[in-house]
Amino acid sequence: MKATRREILYAGGIGLLSFTLGGAKVELSPRDAREAGVKPRVLLSNEEETLAALGDRIVPGSRESGVSVYVDHQLAVSFEECMLMIQYLGVAPPFTSFYRSGLSSVNSVARARHGQPFAELTDANAEALIEDMASEKLEDWEGPPQGLFYFVIRNDACDVQYGTQEGFVRLNVPYAAHILPPSEWG
Amino acid sequence: MTLPREKVDVVIVGSGAAGAHFAARLSQAGQRVAVLEAGPEIKTEQMVSSMLWARRLKWKGAPVLETGPEPVGYVFNAGWGVGGASIHHYAVWPRMHENDFRVRSLYGRGLDWPISYADLRPYYDRVQKECGISGDAKAEVWRPAGEPYPMGPVASANQGRIVGKGFESLGMKVAPLPMAIATRTYDGRPSCIWDGWCDAGCPTGALSNALSVHWPKALAAGATLHPNTQVVRVLTESKGTRASGVEVVTAKGERVRIMADAVVLAANTIQNARILLASESSHHPHGLGNASGTLGQFVTSHLAAPIFGLHPDKTNPWFGAFGGQFLNQEHYDQKEKFSGQGAFGSYQWMIAQAVKPNGLLGIAPSRPDIRGAALKRFMERSTEHMITMTGVVEDLPIAENRVTLSQQKDAWGVPLATVQHASSPESLALWKVAVDEGLRVFRAAGADDVWNAPKAPMHIMGGTIMGKGAGDSVANRYGAVHEVPNLVLGGASLFPTSGGVNPTFTIHALASMACDQLT
Numbered sequence: 253m254k255a256t257r258r259e260i261l262y263a264g265g266i267g268l269l270s271f272t273l274g275g276a277k278v279e280l281s282p283r284d285a286r287e288a289g290v291k292p293r294v295l296l297s298n299e300e301e302t303l304a305a306l307g308d309r310i311v312p313g314s315r316e317s318g319v320s321v322y323v324d325h326q327l328a329v330s331f332e333e334c335m336l337m338i339q340y341l342g343v344a345p346p347f348t349s350f351y352r353s354g355l356s357s358v359n360s361v362a363r364a365r366h367g368q369p370f371a372e373l374t375d376a377n378a379e380a381l382i383e384d385m386a387s388e389k390l391e392d393w394e395g396p397p398q399g400l401f402y403f404v405i406r407n408d409a410c411d412v413q414y415g416t417q418e419g420f421v422r423l424n425v426p427y428a429a430h431i432l433p434p435s436e437w438g
Numbered sequence: 439m440t441l442p443r444e445k446v447d448v449v450i451v452g453s454g455a456a457g458a459h460f461a462a463r464l465s466q467a468g469q470r471v472a473v474l475e476a477g478p479e480i481k482t483e484q485m486v487s488s489m490l491w492a493r494r495l496k497w498k499g500a501p502v503l504e505t506g507p508e509p510v511g512y513v514f515n516a517g518w519g520v521g522g523a524s525i526h527h528y529a530v531w532p533r534m535h536e537n538d539f540r541v542r543s544l545y546g547r548g549l550d551w552p553i554s555y556a557d558l559r560p561y562y563d564r565v566q567k568e569c570g571i572s573g574d575a576k577a578e579v580w581r582p583a584g585e586p587y588p589m590g591p592v593a594s595a596n597q598g599r600i601v602g603k604g605f606e607s608l609g610m611k612v613a614p615l616p617m618a619i620a621t622r623t624y625d626g627r628p629s630c631i632w633d634g635w636c637d638a639g640c641p642t643g644a645l646s647n648a649l650s651v652h653w654p655k656a657l658a659a660g661a662t663l664h665p666n667t668q669v670v671r672v673l674t675e676s677k678g679t680r681a682s683g684v685e686v687v688t689a690k691g692e693r694v695r696i697m698a699d700a701v702v703l704a705a706n707t708i709q710n711a712r713i714l715l716a717s718e719s720s721h722h723p724h725g726l727g728n729a730s731g732t733l734g735q736f737v738t739s740h741l742a743a744p745i746f747g748l749h750p751d752k753t754n755p756w757f758g759a760f761g762g763q764f765l766n767q768e769h770y771d772q773k774e775k776f777s778g779q780g781a782f783g784s785y786q787w788m789i790a791q792a793v794k795p796n797g798l799l800g801i802a803p804s805r806p807d808i809r810g811a812a813l814k815r816f817m818e819r820s821t822e823h824m825i826t827m828t829g830v831v832e833d834l835p836i837a838e839n840r841v842t843l844s845q846q847k848d849a850w851g852v853p854l855a856t857v858q859h860a861s862s863p864e865s866l867a868l869w870k871v872a873v874d875e876g877l878r879v880f881r882a883a884g885a886d887d888v889w890n891a892p893k894a895p896m897h898i899m900g901g902t903i904m905g906k907g908a909g910d911s912v913a914n915r916y917g918a919v920h921e922v923p924n925l926v927l928g929g930a931s932l933f934p935t936s937g938g939v940n941p942t943f944t945i946h947a948l949a950s951m952a953c954d955q956l957t
């Protein structure tokens with residue numbers, strides 16, 4: 253199945269996103285969407301994979317909850333529609349270069365240390381890299397401030413893992429909406 | 439709604455807390471009022487209960503460039519579109535205290551206001567009736583003189599009671615948090631249902647803001663509202679001593695002049711200064727209203743002191759209003775109490791805020807160091823056992839903390855605002871005092887784990903301060919610009935000092951006093 257056009261339209265079912273594949277609207281989980289060959293709109297495939305791997309290491313479950321699909325979608329929409337938390341953190345839009353340079357630096361450091369991209373690191377090596385990034389100790393880092401990048405990715409991952417209706421269910425917190433989100437994220 | 443072609447009595451720039459207040463009062467007094475709003479119309483259905491969707495309500499206008507070690511956090515702290523930041527504010531509405539208005543005379547630091555608490559008191563009393571504030575005036579033993587609140591206090595629950603005990607065991611009091619939130623049907627508005635979605639906008643009208651209180655009155659009285667209309671400069675008559683109207687850019691990019699007998703500038707703190715600086719002319723070469731050279735100066739921003747803890751008892755921290763349940767202003771009137779620690783100023787505690795799992799002020803970002811499997815455990819425990827409170831710490835006014843115009847311009851050629859902000863050593867020391875006290879209170883409350891988040895900016899004030907005359911300030915006690923008296927300013931940009939309380943009640947009280955002059 254090949255994607256001709258992709259839209260995230262309406263997460264009617266909890267955790268599902270709507271895509272248009274081969275002309276038909278289908279509801280898929282972010283993982284199924286990737287397996288079905290849905291391409292990211294802004295991020296490159298390897299960037300999306302790095303983001304999903306990094307997000308999942310920091311916030312387990314966030315890959316399945318769609319952290320990379322979420323960020324990619326938010327980077328594709330206008331600033332008026334953007335929901336990324338980064339807008340609160342003193343970074344001027346557009347935000348793509350922030351993510352792109354951070355993800356590329358994560359992979360460069362992973363390759364320099366272990367000869368592999370981040371997504372293929374062992375648990376221990378990935379955790380050591382993240383710990384150094386969070387505490388701004390990575391040498392040869394060329395992206396945005398490391399601590400800020402860590403904070404941003406962690407928040408994006410928490411947004412999809414814990415900030416949606418499904419996320420509240422996970423934590424047993426009543427959602428008690430005045431107005432239910434028409435979709436999880438735009 | 440088409441823009442007015444004829445001259446109107448008053449043109450108001452900005453449709454938020456201050457602009458809507460002016461619009462309601464002036465149109466009810468029979469004046470022809472047109473309100474210009476840079477952002478879009480915001481409909482109730484856009485107030486979607488989600489910390490992700492909430493981010494669509496924040497500032498989406500021209501970027502504000504921030505410099506200095508304590509940047510003001512403009513995007514988080516500002517609003518965009520009809521209702522401005524008022525539609526997603528948390529409605530904590532305490533009064534400023536008597537000593538906040540006389541900081542220079544009493545302590546030899548900071549600035550004085552050209553008015554006293556006694557001057558503003560009748561307007562606080564009037565506004566609390568108009569907007570509806572809930573609270574318990576007697577329990578607020580620190581509260582300056584004033585009428586009791588028109589509604590009983592906001593709901594309290596486990597979280598509030600647990601933290602309250604912490605204060606009490608250290609010999610301190612708590613009182614219900616004064617909030618512009620209905621606790622019973624009030625003026626046609628329903629009572630709050632304590633779901634904690636205030637940051638995403640309160641679509642029921644329980645929370646007092648421009649959309650629930652002032653816009654219905656203004657529109658009923660004939661005011662016209664023009665969204666997607668950005669004011670780029672204030673125009674003056676040939677001698678430069680009177681405002682004649684404003685120049686706007688419409689959504690289609692057309693430049694239009696709207697003429698008026700009076701102009702009210704209520705575009706929020708930083709944009710008020712930006713517009714005046716961008717309105718320079720041969721009579722006002724350094725910006726309109728800048729004879730004193732203070733235009734743009736004395737920007738202040740409260741230092742937030744967020745304290746967190748985990749308590750063995752169930753606290754259900756998601757319950758309540760986002761702003762909190764209780765208040766403590768124990769040391770508020772003793773600005774020099776902690777001078778031994780190099781601190782100066784006042785602070786208050788907003789206690790037991792409703793927290794969501796995510797969002798800048800949510801559970802997850804409070805401990806950025808936790809990740810992996812430990813994060814899941816932390817989230818699960820916190821959503822049942824967290825306790826929170828936030829200190830609002832005074833920021834001493836400093837001339838160098840200022841708005842200037844950048845070389846960079848927005849899409850319409852208006853220079854962007856640059857805001858420099860560095861807190862004084864005394865304010866930073868006071869933040870530390872507050873944090874230490876907050877951690878002590880949480881330990882005394884029985885929390886088994888306590889921590890604080892780093893300092894963060896909260897509310898933005900100053901930049902077009904009021905004062906005695908054209909030599910020391912931009913505007914007079916009524917917000918009228920000294921050199922251009924039919925140009926009136928609304929909002930916290932008028933505040934010479936920040937105090938240690940949230941600003942919006944005072945913004946309304948000042949607007950109410952100004953409206954008495956204009957009607």
Ligand SMILES: Cc1cc2nc3c(=O)[nH]c(=O)nc-3n(C[C@H](O)[C@H](O)[C@H](O)COP(=O)(O)OP(=O)(O)OC[C@H]3O[C@@H](n4cnc5c(N)ncnc54)[C@H](O)[C@@H]3O)c2cc1C
Pocket residue numbers: 451452453454455456457474475476477514515516517518519520521522523524525526527528529530531637667668669670704705706707709713761897928929930940941942943945
């Ligand atoms: C998250 C949050 C929580 C808060 N909680 C509290 C609280 O609990 N208690 C409290 O007292 N205060 C609180 N505040 C602060 C409160 O929201 C502000 O004090 C208040 O809204 C300021 O009123 P204003 O009219 O000056 O500005 P706003 O309400 O922001 O309105 C200004 C309007 O001007 C418009 N504008 C800007 N530039 C232009 C232009 N060039 N042309 C035309 N229009 C323009 C903007 O789009 C905006 O709509 C909070 C703020 C935020 C962001």
Ligand code: SF4
Pocket residue numbers: 619629630631632633634635636637639640641642644645758759760
């Ligand atoms: S908690 Fe109350 S004030 Fe806040 S959004 Fe809900 S009903 Fe409105």
